[in-house]
Amino acid sequence: MMRINIDSTPSSLKSFLNELPKVDQVGAAARAAMLATRSIKNDSKKKAIDLAISMVDLTTLEGSDTPGKIKSLVTKALHPDPSNPDVPHVGAVCVYNDMVSIARAELDRIGGQSIPVAAVSTAFPSGRASMAVKIQDTQDAIAAGASEIDMVIDRGAFLSGDYKLVFDEIVAIKDICGQKAHLKVILETGELVTLDNVRKASYLAMAAGADFIRTSTGKISPAATPPVVLVMLEAVRDFYNTLGIQVGVKPAGGIRTTKDAIRQLVFVKETAGDLWLDPRFFRIGASALLNDLLMQRMKLQTGYYAGRNYVTID
Amino acid sequence: MATSDRIDVKKTYKLYINGEFVRSESGRSYELKNKTGKFIANPAQGSRKDLRDAVTAARAAHSGWANATAYNRGQVLYRVAEVLEQRKNELITAYTLETGSTQSVAQKNVLAGIDYWVWAAGWSDKIATVLGSTNPVAGPFYNFTAPESLGVVANFPIISGGFLALSATIASTIVTGNTSIVVANEKSPLIAITLAEILATSDVPNGVVNILTGKDSELQPWVASHMEIDGVEASGLNKKSLGELKIAGAQNFKRIAYFKNSTDYKEIERLSAFIEYKTVWHTVGY
Numbered sequence: 001m002m003r004i005n006i007d008s009t010p011s012s013l014k015s016f017l018n019e020l021p022k023v024d025q026v027g028a029a030a031r032a033a034m035l036a037t038r039s040i041k042n043d044s045k046k047k048a049i050d051l052a053i054s055m056v057d058l059t060t061l062e063g064s065d066t067p068g069k070i071k072s073l074v075t076k077a078l079h080p081d082p083s084n085p086d087v088p089h090v091g092a093v094c095v096y097n098d099m100v101s102i103a104r105a106e107l108d109r110i111g112g113q114s115i116p117v118a119a120v121s122t123a124f125p126s127g128r129a130s131m132a133v134k135i136q137d138t139q140d141a142i143a144a145g146a147s148e149i150d151m152v153i154d155r156g157a158f159l160s161g162d163y164k165l166v167f168d169e170i171v172a173i174k175d176i177c178g179q180k181a182h183l184k185v186i187l188e189t190g191e192l193v194t195l196d197n198v199r200k201a202s203y204l205a206m207a208a209g210a211d212f213i214r215t216s217t218g219k220i221s222p223a224a225t226p227p228v229v230l231v232m233l234e235a236v237r238d239f240y241n242t243l244g245i246q247v248g249v250k251p252a253g254g255i256r257t258t259k260d261a262i263r264q265l266v267f268v269k270e271t272a273g274d275l276w277l278d279p280r281f282f283r284i285g286a287s288a289l290l291n292d293l294l295m296q297r298m299k300l301q302t303g304y305y306a307g308r309n310y311v312t313i314d
Numbered sequence: 315m316a317t318s319d320r321i322d323v324k325k326t327y328k329l330y331i332n333g334e335f336v337r338s339e340s341g342r343s344y345e346l347k348n349k350t351g352k353f354i355a356n357p358a359q360g361s362r363k364d365l366r367d368a369v370t371a372a373r374a375a376h377s378g379w380a381n382a383t384a385y386n387r388g389q390v391l392y393r394v395a396e397v398l399e400q401r402k403n404e405l406i407t408a409y410t411l412e413t414g415s416t417q418s419v420a421q422k423n424v425l426a427g428i429d430y431w432v433w434a435a436g437w438s439d440k441i442a443t444v445l446g447s448t449n450p451v452a453g454p455f456y457n458f459t460a461p462e463s464l465g466v467v468a469n470f471p472i473i474s475g476g477f478l479a480l481s482a483t484i485a486s487t488i489v490t491g492n493t494s495i496v497v498a499n500e501k502s503p504l505i506a507i508t509l510a511e512i513l514a515t516s517d518v519p520n521g522v523v524n525i526l527t528g529k530d531s532e533l534q535p536w537v538a539s540h541m542e543i544d545g546v547e548a549s550g551l552n553k554k555s556l557g558e559l560k561i562a563g564a565q566n567f568k569r570i571a572y573f574k575n576s577t578d579y580k581e582i583e584r585l586s587a588f589i590e591y592k593t594v595w596h597t598v599g600y
Contacts, residue, residue, distance in 0.1 A: 304566070305366055307541035308373070 010164040013204070017163055020203060023195035023231055032226035035270055036263050042300060045262065049297050050088055051277065052261040053080060056293070057118060057250065057285045059094040061125075061218065070099045071106045076312055078112040081294050090290065091279040092148055094118040097141045104145030118148035118184070122173060125188075125217035127152040131169065138176045149177050150184040150214060153201065155191045163204055170208035184212035184250055189228045190220045198228055202235035212248035218285060223253025229264065233271035246275060252285025258296040261289055327357040327503060329364055329527060330510035332371035333520025338528070339363040346503060349414045357503040360528035362536040365495070368524040369542050372466045372493040375521030380463045380491035388438030390517045391489055395431035397516045402428060404512075405477055408504040413476065420476075426578065427481035433580055434485035441490060445586055449593070456596040463491030464569060464588040465544035468537045470530055472549045472575055473499040480506060482579035483547055488522055492545070492588050496525045497537065499550055503527035531555060538562035545569040545588045 040048060058077045060069060074093050081087040092115060095103050103117045119141035123129035129137075138149055151173050157165040170185055177183045185205035189198050205213050213232055216223035229251045236247045249272070251264055261284060268276045276282045291311045298306035327343075328335040340361035346354045379387070398405070402424050409420040442460055449457040471483040480496070487494045498506035510525045526533065534551060537543060538559045546563065548556050548570055556572065563570055571587040573579075 304539040304541055305369070305536070307566075310541055 010162075013163040013167055014161070016207075017200040017204060020196075020199055023199055025195055025227070028195055028227040028230055032230050032267070035230075035266050036226060038263075038266050040262055040266075046297070046300050048262045048265050049258060049293050049300070052258070052265060052284065053290065053293050053297075054088040054091055055279045055282055055284050056090040056290050057092045057094045057252070057283045058090045058290060059218070059252070059285050059287050061094070061096060061120060065096065065099055067099070067102050070095060070102045072312075074103050074106045074112060074115070075110060076290070077115055078107065078110055080290055081297070082312065084297075087294070087297065089115055091283050092116045092118045094120065094148075094150065094285060096120060096124075097137060097144070097146075100141050100144040100146045116147040116182075117145060118150055119144070119146035120150045120152075120186075120217075122151040122169070124150070124152050124186075125219040127154050128156075131172065134169065135172065135176060138173050142176065142181050146181055148182045148184060148212075149173065150186055152186045152188060152217060153205070155188055158192070158197070158201060158204075163200075166201075167204055167208045170205055170210060174209040182211040183209065184214045184248075185210040186214045186217055186252075187232075188217055188220065189215050189225075190222045190253075195227060195231050198231045199235055202232050203239070206235070206239050206245070206247050210247060212250050212283070214250040214252055214283075214285065216251075216253040216285075218253035221254065224251035224255055224264075224285075226263065226267065229267055230271055233267060233276070236276070237272045240272075240275075246281060248281040248283065249276065250283040250285055255284055255286050256288050257292050258289075261286075261293060325355070327355055327507045327527065329358050329360055329368075330507065330514065330523070330525040331364065331368045332375075332524065333514060335510070335514070336364075339367070342528075344500075344528070346412075346501070348411065354411055355504060357507065357527045360497075360526035360533060362533065364526055364528075365497075365533055365536050365540070368495045368526060369466060369540055371521035371524055372495050373542055375519055376463070376465055376491075376493045379488070379493055379519060379522045382491075384439040384442065384491075387489060387491065388435045390519075391431055391435035391438060391485060394485075394513065394516045394518060395428050395435065397512050398428045398431060398509075401512055404508050405505060408508045409476055412502050412504055423476040423478050427477035430478060430481040430579060431485050434489045434585075437585055438489050441585055441589075444582070445589065445591075451595070454598045456598050457593065458596070459591050459593045461490065461586070461589040462592050464590050465492060466542060467492045467494050467545040467547060467588050468543050469494055469496045469547045470534075470550035471496065471499065471547075472573075473502050474575060475579070476502070477505050477509070478579060479549075479575075480509060482576075482584065483549065484509075484523055486579075486584035487547065487588060488518075490585060490589055493522045494524065495537075495543070496523065497530050497533050497550075498525060498527045500527075500529050534559055535562060538568070539565065541566050543568065545571065547571050547573070547587065549573045 077090045077093045100119045121138045122134035174183050187201040240246050294311045295306040338358040342359040343356040344359045405424045406420045445461045447459050451457040467487045469483040472479040534555045539562050
């Protein structure tokens with residue numbers, strides 16, 4: 001059993017993270033590749049598609065976002081396929097801070113009270129701002145109605161070994177979230193270089209109180225690569241087995257097809273287990289993915305390959 | 315080293331999807347034999363998933379190709395003819411292998427096919443003039459009609475037309491801005507894949523022409539029901555397949571064109587088969 005007993009002094013954090021077992025890079029890639037070959041039969045695929053739809057964090061994080069675009073996005077979040085009411089709604093919508101109130105109001109207006117609004121926070125995507133700005137950013141989002149906060153960690157501090165700074169930032173943001181909002185911590189694994197660092201960052205975030213760990217901002221590549229997701233799923237599993245605290249995982253970035261999404265579900269099932277096959281503990285950050293899921297769902301229902309003219313545009 | 319010592323370099327005939335040569339997703343191939351039953355090659359036997367991938371590629375390529383200027387499309391088609399001319403011997407070899415015809419028959423057919431590309435290239439920037447119109451209307455409007463491409467078109471070329479029919483079906487489809495998925499006849503895959511290799515080294519953008527080999531009877535139902543395929547040129551299908559195609563295609567309002575065999579295929583109906591007409595009412599200022 002792993003020791004997870006941290007007082008938050010810099011030296012204790014450092015020794016705890018440095019003593020974590022190292023990740024076998026080749027082994028992780030091989031296992032991910034092996035799991036990706038698993039064949040999914042049609043009846044399972046139908047359930048997997050509906051589950052994946054209910055796990056999508058429907059996202060728009062563009063400088064060109066407008067209130068109109070946010071409104072059409074949340075409508076799509078509630079009714080992914082307007083012609084087909086038995087399609088589940090998505091897990092959440094994920095927007096920039098200043099769009100939260102628009103998204104929340106529109107969801108409430110159209111009957112989407114059960115869909116949470118997630119806001120990216122702490123100077124997303126770079127995280128390069130003063131702590132005061134990051135705190136204000138988070139408070140604004142919660143005040144505007146965000147019930148999930150996706151914060152970025154300070155990768156520069158992490159890579160230079162200043163784990164204490166990263167830890168304290170997460171704790172401070174978690175304090176602001178309190179009971180009002182779930183905290184997702186974005187590790188931005190594409191900038192962490194190694195899988196060892198992904199494991200360290202995962203534990204650091206969980207120890208600091210993250211409710212979710214998220215792979216990436218979606219702004220840089222590589223993003224949610226299969227080995228990275230596997231390492232993070234192992235981390236939440238081991239954390240749960242040791243401390244009984246269940247932390248969620250959110251891969252984001254680069255998951256565009258139904259095939260990719262179903263592979264993610266296979267990783268979850270085979271690594272973390274059934275407890276995580278639940279939108280409360282596994283989310284997929286995506287925008288284009290939803291239409292592909294809908295088109296594959298139509299294919300299973302009708303037997304015909306669907307066309308993109310038959311799903312709504314984003 | 316004596317030539318007999320040399321190990322044969324056998325060719326693997328693949329599918330042509332999105333500018334890449336890929337094996338069938340199904341892993342299948344089939345034996346191609348000539349009329350006397352002698353083995354020729356193992357071309358790939360495309361599956362419905364290969365068709366699906368080809369449609370995705372053709373759809374993605376459509377807007378870029380349709381929005382290229384007609385002049386530019388004409389240049390690209392002419393470039394195809396240039397490269398074909400350089401590599402006509404490969405086509406003649408493939409044609410004689412498949413059909414067992416004489417060299418002179420093969421040469422005549424291939425050269426006619428190359429000329430077809432030139433013919434189609436010339437039409438590129440003239441179609442709008444011939445098929446479009448300005449319309450007299452009772453009001454202060456400048457009213458005109460312009461032809462635009464339909465979208466993604468699947469082509470079943472007539473096998474007896476050889477390379478000429480293959481060229482005709484592809485060139486007349488893409489010259490107006492459509493993108494094409496060719497389902498080569500089961501008995502004539504080599505010439506189609508040879509053409510694909512030539513297209514890959516000309517200026518045709520990836521995904522504008524995709525070529526599948528295999529059994530058209532297997533792929534036809536998937537072509538018919540695919541919601542993203544806008545039109546089908548069904549000339550190479552038999553009566554039964556054509557009937558099924560019409561019924562299944564009605565479900566998604568597919569446009570289906572069928573052309574009889576021809577001596578030169580130089581018919582304007584081929585160019586206009588997969589066109590949408592856009593009529594614009596433009597206010598006239600005072």
